[in-house]
Amino acid sequence: MNFLEPYIEPQPKLTTDPDWWRGAVIYQIYPRSFQDSNGDGIGDLAGIIHRLPHVADLGVDAIWISPFFRSPMKDFGYDVSDYNDVDPMFGTLGDFDALVGRAHSLGLKVVIDLVMSHTSDQHPWFKESRSSRDNAKADWYVWADPKPDGTPPNNWLSIFGGSAWQWDGERMQYYLHNFLKEQPDLNFHCPAVQDALLAMARFWLERGVDGFRLDTVNFYVHDKQLRDNPPLPPEEQNDTTAPSVNPYNFQDHLYDKTQPENIEFLKRFRALMDEFPAITSVGEVGESQRGMQVQADYTKGHDRLHMCYGFDFLSNIFPTATRIDEVMRRFAAEAPDSWACWAFSNHDVVRHATRWNLDEAQRRLYAAILLALRGSVCLYQGEELGLTEAYVAFEDLQDPYGIEFWPKFKGRDGCRTPMPWVTDNQNGGFSDSKPWLPVAMEHLPMSVAAQQGDPASTLAFYREMIAFRRAHPMLVKGGYEPLAAQDGLLAFNRTLGATRMLCVFNMTDREQTVPLPPGDWQQDKGAPFASWIGEGGAVLPAFAAFFALDGAQP
Structure with missing residues (x-):
């Protein structure tokens, strides 16, 4: 299998809206x-x-x-x-x-x-930084002396487990790594x-x-002062930054x-x-x-x-x-x-x-x-x-x-x-x-x-x-008006100027009929869902969505 292609000259920058990213x-x-x-x-x-x-x-x-x-x-x-x-x-x-x-x-x-x-510990910057305390890149990484008993300078933890500090015998100091010990943290104060x-x-x-x-x-x-992180109350500990088995979640990360x-x-x-x-x-x-x-x-x-x-x-x-x-x-x-x-x-x-x-x-x-x-x-x-x-x-x-x-x-x-x-x-x-x-x-x-x-x-x-x-600018760059969120039903409007699009989602395994809010709603059937407007409002099969435009929309 060989997918190598001849060298392709880079194309000119795409001349698009400088805000192309908004809604991309x-x-x-x-x-x-x-x-x-x-x-x-x-x-x-x-x-x-x-x-x-x-x-x-x-x-x-x-x-x-x-x-x-x-x-x-x-x-x-x-x-x-x-x-x-x-x-x-x-x-x-x-x-x-x-x-x-x-x-x-x-x-x-x-x-x-x-x-x-952070970089790799194999980056030339780190190799130079660890070589001495007075080289040109000595302060490019986060170095700190141990406590008098030889332990790390504070209680900061690594997301990948254990202390966020690794002892370096060449420089005789600890360096900071928020992730693997092979990923020393750069010093942005420099x-x-x-x-x-x-x-x-x-x-x-x-x-x-x-x-x-x-x-x-x-x-x-x-934190320049390398202050200890305080403990996080158990009721606030969660696994959104690290998995629940990781003691990283036991700290309130105020300083690292x-x-x-x-x-x-x-x-x-x-x-x-x-x-x-x-x-x-x-x-x-x-x-x-x-x-x-x-x-x-x-x-x-x-x-x-x-x-x-x-x-x-x-x-x-x-x-x-x-x-x-x-x-x-x-x-x-x-x-x-x-x-x-x-x-x-x-x-x-x-x-x-x-x-x-x-x-x-x-x-x-x-x-x-x-x-x-x-x-x-x-x-x-x-x-x-x-x-x-x-x-x-x-x-x-x-x-x-x-x-x-x-x-x-x-x-x-x-x-x-x-x-x-x-x-x-x-x-x-x-x-x-x-x-x-x-x-x-x-x-x-x-x-x-x-x-x-x-x-x-x-x-x-x-x-x-x-x-x-992509066919509806209000979905790309428009505003957002929350309408309903209960019983497995989510509804909101997306707006752009005077135009509104009603977006309704049936998040249950049963059909739901949802009354339409005030407005002259016309269903947009361009979305890949088999919903429709019935006598009581929008009829959404199980796990379906409904989209409608208000009034005479483009």
Whole structure:
């Protein structure tokens, strides 16, 4: 299997609305598991190029590519050893340029994943920093002396388990790592660190990227005084940032992350982006107690990030009608000047079809809800096929997070197994060799080839629903008016100027008739649901949606 193509000259930037990101549908690609082109069992950039027509056919606006930079792969690319190069396992800088060119030719923007809170311990910056206490990069990472008894300087914990401090015998100090010990945290209190990261971002902007997804954006800055985190009351402990088996949840993380100085760096980052046309940014906010407020702080006005996402819909909390309504109302109240980005699944959480135990009808309904909410949307590869979480045996695990907390928490490998492209192949058309993670056998009947051309398939549903969203500007960039949320019924209006669209969702397994609110409602039958207007109002079959326009609408 060889998908390498001739070098493609990067296309000119897509000359679109600078606010293209507002309401955009962004498709996340986890490159290790998307398509292998060279037979080593690992996906790569050439494989992405080959499969981009599938993504473009969905009707999405952009792709977000998880890290492909040089890395020892202790955390599969989220431990970067060279920010300005492609890891050979994924290809070359030429392959990346070709990918940008191909994406742009298909009308797709390209968003890349920047990991700036930490690097790999193999990065030259860290190697120099640890070599002495007086070298040129001595303060580029977070170093601290031990307590008199030799223990770490404070009680901060790592998300991946244990203390967030690792002793370094070469420098005779502890260094901070919020994740793996092989992922030392950069010191954002050092101006030179900020300058170097901004130069790195400029490198990729000049190569033609259209924006950045910022990994763990609220982890950039730590408390200079290294104060202990206070305990978190048991009734507030949850598993939205870390799994419930992780003692990380026992602390209120007041000092190890989400410091006010971060906002000044984000302003510098935005100023850089504003030098280029039509660039966007979406920050990942890992904050359980104050997540929505952090999103508001990081995105308000026009001099910070464009949008952020939290874990409101990425947690195990089932999104009932009242839950969705509560999240939307709270966002409107706490972040009135901000734009949200919503997702149900990504590379870090159990796929939502499994996490919420959804059958096929429910998966489609929740996709419709996601695509009707006010905000931008991230879809994770395979979501359009209805993929469930895959079982990965312990001996096949790759994720250090899962290995650490097995068996109560099985890690992230189950959502990272390879995409199934065809059914009649044990590797699903992903690779000619043994894949880095096994292909889930239950995914093969759900492959792209199996669903392609079937108007009743989940894939066809996603294409129709994304097209329906794109056809109605109020669903893309309009306002939001909550109407009802009870008894498995969710209803809201999306508005744009004087136009209104009524959106109603029956989240039960029984037919419901819903009285229409005041207005001259005309059903829009462009959405892929068999609802209708009856004598008592809108009639919605089980797990169905209803959309109507008020009055003489375009």
